[in-house]
Amino acid sequence: MSATTLTPEADDKLWSGNSKLRAWREGGVTLFLLLCAAVTILTTAGIVIVLSVETVEFFRKSGVSVLEFLTGTVLKPELSPPRYGILPLVWGTFVVAAGSTIIALPVGLLSAIYLSEYAPRALRLVLKPTLELLAGIPTIVYGYLALLVVTPVLKRVLEPVGLRVETFNALAACVVVGIMIIPMVSSLSEDVLSAVPRGLREAGYGLGATKFEVSTRIVLPAGLSGVVASFILALSRAIGETMAVVLAAGMRPQISLNPLTSIETMTAYIVAVTNGEASYGSPKYLSLFAVGMVLFLITLTLNIVSGFVLRRYREVYQ
Amino acid sequence: MSSASSSLYTPHRRSRRWLGPIFGVACFLATLTGVVVLSVVLGAVIAAALRRPGAEPWYAIGSHARDLFDLLVALAKKPQSSDPLLAGFRAGVVGSMWMLVLVAVFAIPFGVGAAVFLEEYVPPGPWRRIIQTNIANLAGVPSIVYGILGLALFVRAFGFKNLAMGRTLLAGSLTLSLLVLPVIVIATQEALRTVPNSLRQAALALGATRWQMVRDHVLPAALPGILTGTILSLSRAIGETAPLLMVGAAGAIGVLPKSPFDRYTVLPVEIYNYAKNPKVQFQTVTAGGILILLLLLLTMNATAIIIRNRYGRPGRG
Numbered sequence: 001m002s003a004t005t006l007t008p009e010a011d012d013k014l015w016s017g018n019s020k021l022r023a024w025r026e027g028g029v030t031l032f033l034l035l036c037a038a039v040t041i042l043t044t045a046g047i048v049i050v051l052s053v054e055t056v057e058f059f060r061k062s063g064v065s066v067l068e069f070l071t072g073t074v075l076k077p078e079l080s081p082p083r084y085g086i087l088p089l090v091w092g093t094f095v096v097a098a099g100s101t102i103i104a105l106p107v108g109l110l111s112a113i114y115l116s117e118y119a120p121r122a123l124r125l126v127l128k129p130t131l132e133l134l135a136g137i138p139t140i141v142y143g144y145l146a147l148l149v150v151t152p153v154l155k156r157v158l159e160p161v162g163l164r165v166e167t168f169n170a171l172a173a174c175v176v177v178g179i180m181i182i183p184m185v186s187s188l189s190e191d192v193l194s195a196v197p198r199g200l201r202e203a204g205y206g207l208g209a210t211k212f213e214v215s216t217r218i219v220l221p222a223g224l225s226g227v228v229a230s231f232i233l234a235l236s237r238a239i240g241e242t243m244a245v246v247l248a249a250g251m252r253p254q255i256s257l258n259p260l261t262s263i264e265t266m267t268a269y270i271v272a273v274t275n276g277e278a279s280y281g282s283p284k285y286l287s288l289f290a291v292g293m294v295l296f297l298i299t300l301t302l303n304i305v306s307g308f309v310l311r312r313y314r315e316v317y318q
Numbered sequence: 319m320s321s322a323s324s325s326l327y328t329p330h331r332r333s334r335r336w337l338g339p340i341f342g343v344a345c346f347l348a349t350l351t352g353v354v355v356l357s358v359v360l361g362a363v364i365a366a367a368l369r370r371p372g373a374e375p376w377y378a379i380g381s382h383a384r385d386l387f388d389l390l391v392a393l394a395k396k397p398q399s400s401d402p403l404l405a406g407f408r409a410g411v412v413g414s415m416w417m418l419v420l421v422a423v424f425a426i427p428f429g430v431g432a433a434v435f436l437e438e439y440v441p442p443g444p445w446r447r448i449i450q451t452n453i454a455n456l457a458g459v460p461s462i463v464y465g466i467l468g469l470a471l472f473v474r475a476f477g478f479k480n481l482a483m484g485r486t487l488l489a490g491s492l493t494l495s496l497l498v499l500p501v502i503v504i505a506t507q508e509a510l511r512t513v514p515n516s517l518r519q520a521a522l523a524l525g526a527t528r529w530q531m532v533r534d535h536v537l538p539a540a541l542p543g544i545l546t547g548t549i550l551s552l553s554r555a556i557g558e559t560a561p562l563l564m565v566g567a568a569g570a571i572g573v574l575p576k577s578p579f580d581r582y583t584v585l586p587v588e589i590y591n592y593a594k595n596p597k598v599q600f601q602t603v604t605a606g607g608i609l610i611l612l613l614l615l616l617t618m619n620a621t622a623i624i625i626r627n628r629y630g631r632p633g634r635g
Contacts, residue, residue: 022527029529033439036431040453040503043496047463050470107348114345127349129623134352136550136619138557140586141359141608144593148601149362179355186349212338233458240460242560243586247593267462267560274465274564280474292466296459303458307451 051296054289062283069290075253075269077284084287086294088253092170092263093295096245097238099174099259100181104234107178108185109227115186116193117215128187135183142180143247146172150248158260168250168262176244181234188233192226193219225313232306236299242267266295363612366605390613393606398570398588402599407607409571410588413487414556414614416575417584420491421498421555426548428495429502430537436503437510438518438532457500465564468493473565485566488578493565494558498551505547509540542629549622553615559586585611 059066064084072085111131115124150172155165165171196219204214220227250262251272264272270288278284368386396406432453440446472489475481483489513536521531537544567587575582589607592600 026527026529030439033431033435036428037435037440037449039428039496040432040456040499041449043456043467043499044452046471047459047467050467051463053476054470107351110345110348111352114342114349118342118345119349127352129620129627130356131352132623133616133619134356136553136557136615137356137359138559138586138611138615140557140559140589140593141363141612144589144604144608145359145362147593148366148605149358179351182355183352186352210334210338212341213334215341236458237460240462242460242462243590246560247590267460270462270466271560271563274469289466289470292463296463299458299460299463300455303455307454 047296051289051293054286055293058283058286058290061281061286070294073255075264077278077287082283084283084290086266086291088255089264089266089269089291090294091255092249092253092268093239093265095170095259095263096173096177096241096249096265097235099170100177100238101231101235103175103178104181104185104238105231108182108230108234109189111182111186112189112193112227113215113220115190117211117219128190131183131187135187137180139180139241139243140247142176143244146176146244146248150175154260163260165260166250166262168248168252169260170249170263171259173245173249173263174259176248177238177241180241180244181237184237185230185234188230189223189227192223192230195226196222225310228313229306229310232302232309236302236306239302240267240295240299242271246271266291270295360612363605363608366601367609369602369605386609390606390610393603394610402597402603405592405600405603407585407588407610409574409583410585410607411610412574413567413571413582414585416487416578416582417491417494418552418556420487420578421494422548422552424491424495425498425502425551425555429499429548429551430506430544432499433503433506433510434532434537437507438528438536453500453503457504461497461558462560462564464493464497465561467496468561468565483579485581486579487575487582490562490565490567490582490584491578493561494555497558497561498555501551501554502548505551506540506544509543509547510536512543513539542625546622546626549618549625553618553622556584556618557586557611557615559590562587563590585614 058064059069062082062084064072069084069086071087072083073087074083074085075088076083115127119127147167151165151167151169154169154172158165200218200222201214204218209218245265246268249265249268251264251268252262253264253269254261256263269291273285273288276284364386367389393406394411395408396404397408399405436446436449440449468489470476472483472492473485475483483492517535517539518531521535522528526534562584566581567583571581571583573580585607589604589611592604592607595604
């Protein structure tokens with residue numbers, strides 16, 4: 001096989017003993033690595049199977065129709081007959097997601113522009129890690145922050161004006177979830193804005209544009225796909241957020257326009273059911289899988305749309 | 319033409335002068351919110367942890383660093399209790415440490431393995447694209463959905479009693495491992511991509527097999543990046559609450575777990591239970607628990623960031 005060896009015996013000693021072992025080892029390692037990659041596929045399969053099987057089981061055992069589940073406005077599993085309408089949960093989720101993105105988008109975008117266009121290098125080197133540290137704060141801490149700081153502040157500000165603020169309220173949840181997703185928006189957007197080639201900026205300056213004009217009319221449009229993608233991801237994150245919402249917004253499923261009352265999100269409902277006294281296999285218990293299915297489909301759609309926006313509308317510079 | 323352009327620009331001239339700086343200041347303030355939030359979180363929590371009858375206001379915290387440290391150590395040693403004066407986080411701290419070790423054991427080999435497979439073994443093509451898209455989507459699945467998966471798959475095993483793990487450390491750590499797996503894969507892939515191709519070619523040219531090349535050259539070169547991603551994902555696992563509530567990290571626990579097959583609780587779940595308690599005295603206990611958690615996580619994350627800034631990312635920073 002190899003032409004460089006001196007004697008057949010030397011060749012044997014050096015290589016043949018090893019070569020079989022090597023082939024085995026290579027094969028084994030490749031198999032293990034394949035298995036690792038397969039785990040990620042199996043996880044997705046597992047999520048889809050678990051959610052589908054148990055959701056079907058829920059509809060079968062509870063006798064609720066899919067239409068009734070998706071369009072019902074009353075969620076009262078303890079009534080007889082029980083009412084399973086998911087709309088109050090969807091509404092609660094929507095309120096928190098919308099409110100938090102209203103807070104997070106402008107702040108996140110402005111700070112992304114600052115980091116990529118304005119910040120001096122030294123400051124940037126300090127600010128970026130700070131943002132990362134912030135992104136590492138667990139959500140339960142934000143929930144506690146809502147109870148400890150945000151709600152008392154809201155009470156102090158709004159109650160003298162004559163507005164009643166409940167201890168658990170949607171507004172506090174919006175504020176903390178908004179704060180929570182700011183680092184995500186700003187760091188994803190900043191990556192895209194920094195990737196806009198220098199030549200574009202310099203062309204702008206060459207034509208006499210100010211820094212403001214370059215930032216908002218050249219860099220921002222050039223990186224728009226990435227910014228939009230980061231917005232969608234942040235929205236999806238806000239929808240899937242659990243602990244901050246559980247602690248801040250409470251667990252009362254209702255459709256109300258008043259952000260100062262308690263609401264319940266899909267995630268909070270799932271937690272409430274698992275921690276409640278409903279036994280495994282009962283319709284109420286199974287309803288958490290149906291709600292989980294809706295939650296999974298919504299966030300999956302948003303994530304796919306975000307990836308699509310990023311790929312489809314990306315400006316490619318060579 | 320010339321009149322049109324002058325009408326376009328004249329009204330802007332004055333605004334151009336002040337709009338820019340105002341915008342710059344707005345951007346700067348927006349960036350500062352992060353720093354402000356971090357200080358508000360720490361300040362408020364420390365103040366709440368130290369609150370005692372007749373205590374000083376929050377800005378006197380600086381002189382209490384020693385007190386605070388003693389307080390946290392004491393809290394970490396005390397068991398669960400319904401009496402705020404006796405309550406602490408011993409079970410949670412022990413459970414979280416178990417969790418850290420078990421998740422590291424399960425998730426790191428599989429995460430790094432999957433990344434190596436994708437980057438070094440699979441040629442670009444439809445297969446790689448499918449797995450890649452799948453991983454990106456998994457990273458975006460809400461953590462509570464992983465909790466549902468863990469509940470049905472590990473805790474109950476679809477009702478097969480012999481396979482069901484029940485509410486044990488093992489079930490919890492497997493659930494969290496699946497949760498952080500995509501994060502580790504993505505971080506490892508990024509680290510592997512920074513390794514120059516010439517290194518691979520040199521190894522292969524000298525007769526190394528693919529695995530020898532990966533083990534002896536590519537992985538060591540990518541190690542700082544992998545380490546950073548791994549630590550960040552482990553710290554995420556330690557801070558997770560929702561999926562563990564689902565797979566049964568218990569509210570009350572009598573005995574500390576001694577093996578992966580025991581019941582358990584973790585720090586964030588204990589914090590959640592104390593935070594829910596209506597007794598106002600529990601606020602100080604909860605705040606103390608949050609400080610222990612933050613201290614642990616910020617240390618882990620800062621370590622990760624330092625490793626990356628010191629060794630990693632050629633061409634950046």
